[in-house]
Amino acid sequence: DQQVKQNSPSLSVQEGRISILNCDYTNSMFDYFLWYKKYPAEGPTFLISISSIKDKNEDGRFTVFLNKSAKHLSLHIVPSQPGDSAVYFCAASAQTGANSKLTFGKGITLSVRP
Amino acid sequence: DVKVTQSSRYLVKRTGEKVFLECVQDMDHENMFWYRQDPGLGLRLIYFSYDVKMKEKGDIPEGYSVSREKKERFSLILESASTNQTSMYLCASSPGQDKGEKLFFGSGTQLSVL
Numbered sequence: 001d002q003q004v005k006q007n008s009p010s011l012s013v014q015e016g017r018i019s020i021l022n023c024d025y026t027n028s029m030f031d032y033f034l035w036y037k038k039y040p041a042e043g044p045t046f047l048i049s050i051s052s053i054k055d056k057n058e059d060g061r062f063t064v065f066l067n068k069s070a071k072h073l074s075l076h077i078v079p080s081q082p083g084d085s086a087v088y089f090c091a092a093s094a095q096t097g098a099n100s101k102l103t104f105g106k107g108i109t110l111s112v113r114p
Numbered sequence: 115d116v117k118v119t120q121s122s123r124y125l126v127k128r129t130g131e132k133v134f135l136e137c138v139q140d141m142d143h144e145n146m147f148w149y150r151q152d153p154g155l156g157l158r159l160i161y162f163s164y165d166v167k168m169k170e171k172g173d174i175p176e177g178y179s180v181s182r183e184k185k186e187r188f189s190l191i192l193e194s195a196s197t198n199q200t201s202m203y204l205c206a207s208s209p210g211q212d213k214g215e216k217l218f219f220g221s222g223t224q225l226s227v228l
Contacts, residue, residue, distance in 0.1 A: 009154070034216055043118070043204055043219030044157070089157060101147070101172070102217060106156035 003027045004092050006105035014113050019077040021108050023090030026071065030092040034102065035064060035075050038087045047088075048075070080112045117141070118220035120205050126226045133192040135223050137205030144210025146188035147217065148172075148180065150201040157204065163188055164210060195227045 005024045013019045023033075031052035036044035050057040050064045050073065057064050063076045077084055087109050091102040121136035139146065147162040149172075159172030161180040169180050177199060181189045188207075192199055202224050206217040 006156075036219075041123075041222070041224075043206075043221045045219070046216045049216065091157075101159060101162055103159075104149075104157035106154060 001026070002105075003030075004090055004103050004105040006090055006108050008108055009106070010109040010111070012111045012113060013080050015082055016079045019075075019080045019084065019110055019112070021075040021077075021088050021090075021110065023073050023075075023105055024071055025073075025092050027092070027094065027103075028071070029094035030103075032093045033064070033066060033073050034091045034093075035062075036089040036091060036104075037084075038089065038107070044089060077110075080110075082112045082114050085110055085112045118205055118207055118218050120203075120220040120223050122223050123221065124224050124226075126228065127192075127195050128228055129196060131192075131195045131227075133195050133225065133227075135190040135192075135203055135205075135225070137188045137190070137220055138186050139188075139207040139218070140186065141207070141209070141218075142185065143207035143218075144185075145208040146182065147206040147208075148178075148188065148190045149204045149206065150174070151204060151222070152201050160190065195225075197227050199225065200227045201225060 034049040035047040037047045038044040048059050048062045066073045087107045089107045090105040118139045148160045149157045158174050163169045163182045179191045202222050204222045205220040208215050208217050
């Protein structure tokens, strides 16, 4: 049973417009969420995170929104750029101890058209 | 910057061979992880380690084993490679000091089992 779901496998947007990538989770113990970006033939790189005590975190063009009651988070990229074209993974962890492992979604392939 | 180095970018092995995938991190991180990435399945955790000589099974440990004799090195072993183990293998590490900390990934090893 997938605990972190990225139901849309792909998204295509025009350069300069907003990209909205969605993620849902089922485990109510998850309290920390991260987004990773992955280019082909490279390892994932950390993009942005949010703790469950917040509902929004912003870093430059990237903003993550968390709706705990809906168990939903989204990543907004504004404005989108062609270099943002990559696979984006949503990940979550339950901070049950000093060490916690991440559970990843299946990923969304974002294509930004020039 | 944290550097996680995987010894091979590409590997081709035959069915039944014993395969070793090596990973080294240079930031004295406590935690190390092995994931595999497959199209449509995202990142799935195979094994992880919170300390030297310590290992724990992830979500898909069958057919794999690991070794962590030194803090900086985490090896993934395929005892008898099979075609369904053809995949992109990603090693990651994290400091192990804070809850919900992010993972740092290597560039990945694309393994093909023929």
